[in-house]
Amino acid sequence: MIALGDTFLHNFHFSQKEVNLFAEVTGDNNPIHIDSEYASKTMFNKPIMHGMLGACIFSKVFGTLFPGEGTIYLNQELKFSKPMYVEKEYTAFFEVTEVNVEKHRAKIDTFIKDEEGNIVTSGSALIMNVSKI
């Protein structure tokens, strides 16, 4: 069961192969994500991840880990404040800020930090889970 103040964290990174596959599946084949020569001529110097791929970690955690199976995703706000790089290590953080037990809903702050502690993506989510909230 999820309660007010509960926290969770999840470490992750994405390889260039995974980013290429994500580009293929979603059709989001902007060269900044998949072409290292193109990326080297931009302000980022190297390929950056799709912001949405980083955000997918929130969906993964809600649906499979915290609170897990049975989660229905209702809302997600996303602020992409810094680029996320391919092959770099990140940690997604979660904190339950509101719980409505009658409606089985929880509001959860979501953010991603790099290893230097910089917030790269932030926002908040609203989820429902009949058996776990």
Place this chain on the structure above:
Amino acid sequence: MIALGDTFLHNFHFSQKEVNLFAEVTGDNNPIHIDSEYASKTMFNKPIMHGMLGACIFSKVFGTLFPGEGTIYLNQELKFSKPMYVEKEYTAFFEVTEVNVEKHRAKIDTFIKDEEGNIVTSGSALIMNVSKI
């Protein structure tokens, strides 16, 4: 160049194979998305898409079509109001609601409708594109 009031639309659908691949890449392997037998016993009756996969269409369009190459994604609000089904046809709609030419930024309403005209996902985005806004 993008101007206030500009609109854009993009039709799409995702096959079960693509949804399975998305589950694999993101790690979001909730059985509701990939296991038709499991899904048949839920309120949805059949596999539903990851809400985030639907939202990826917004990222795809911004990065590749409207306004296209060079787009930097800053913010996205998402409300997943109805389930999206695998193999079903959808249309993503875009409308520019604010433009800041000095900062090369635009606020764009984003929503997805099914063929019956129901809004399944909605929200708004903030993007930057130095050469197109």
